[in-house]
Amino acid sequence: MDADAVLGAISFETDIKSLASAEFLVENITESWDLKRALYPGLDVVCDPECVFIANTSAIPVTRIASATDRADRVVGVHFMNPVPLKHVVELIPGHHTSEETLRRTRDLLATMGKKPIQVRDASGFVSNRVLMLTINEAAFLVHEGVASAQTVDEVFRGCFDHPMGPLETADLIGVDTILQSIEVLYESFADSKYRPCPLLKQMTEAGLHGRKTGHGFYSYAPTEG
Incomplete structure (x- = not known):
């Protein structure tokens, strides 16, 4: 279709x-x-x-x-x-x-x-996002702390683990604002510091750098020509 x-x-x-x-x-x-x-x-x-x-x-x-x-x-x-x-x-x-x-x-x-x-049982984040959001959040911390660029983080995941997309490419696909909202829900639900949102996610959300849907996130996306 x-x-x-x-x-x-x-x-x-x-x-x-x-x-x-x-x-x-x-x-x-x-x-x-x-x-x-x-x-x-x-x-x-x-x-x-x-x-x-x-x-x-x-x-x-x-x-x-x-x-x-x-x-x-x-x-x-x-x-x-x-x-x-x-x-x-x-x-x-x-x-x-x-x-x-x-x-x-x-x-x-x-x-x-x-x-x-x-x-799966009903718990905040369920299975997929309870693991994925931690991964993306920690990847954002690596960029925030200057350990590696977004490109380098994603290259490690693609090259070392055969992931088709790195965690920060995935964040741009889902939406950085949605990632932030999800990690905030996990932080509120479990009251566990491991879910503390990376400040970079907050800054990017406030700046409108939400990923593919806004044209800019961890990467920049050229507009599709019609």
């Missing part, structure tokens, strides 16, 4: 009332608990009572998200990996109240997408 066909199958709306007939809702707003907590009660009112809420959260626990709704049994976490079309495995995270029926329906939906779910 080409890009035009994909876009032709998508409707763009700004009014949440348009979600009234949805059987599944995948929430993917900014990784901010304040924003998510404000959004979900409105979704709860608008959406059909049987609609399953799928939270594509990077680090916020699913049980916390479900607490903002009146349908905790129909809230589940699905952590899609970036870039979604190229990654066939997802983390499936049931919250404390997520029902087996919700898990079944979600697995069936994922199967239609060609995604393989790996179920």
Whole structure:
């Protein structure tokens, strides 16, 4: 399916009332608990009572998200990996109240997408981001402290470990601002100093150096010519 066909199958709306007939809702707003907590009660009112809420959260626990709704049994976490079309495995995270029926329906939906779910327990960052965010944060510290450039850090990971992308290239792909938000959630959740955000991530976020989506991050990206 080409890009035009994909876009032709998508409707763009700004009014949440348009979600009234949805059987599944995948929430993917900014990784901010304040924003998510404000959004979900409105979704709860608008959406059909049987609609399953799928939270594509990077680090916020699913049980916390479900607490903002009146349908905790129909809230589940699905952590899609970036870039979604190229990654066939997802983390499936049931919250404390997520029902087996919700898990079944979600697995069936994922199967239609060609995604393989790996179920993990509900804990901040789950498996992938609890490890990945630490790696990216520490890589940022190496740049911040002048130990190595971003290019050198990534070259070590590509060359020594056969990673297709280094941690700071990955940060630019995900978004430096999203990395910062995720590591802040981990720091708040576990109260562990190992999750202390690197000051460079804060500075870059404040400067608008968010990576590929802004054209500048740890690397600069030339605009694509149309």
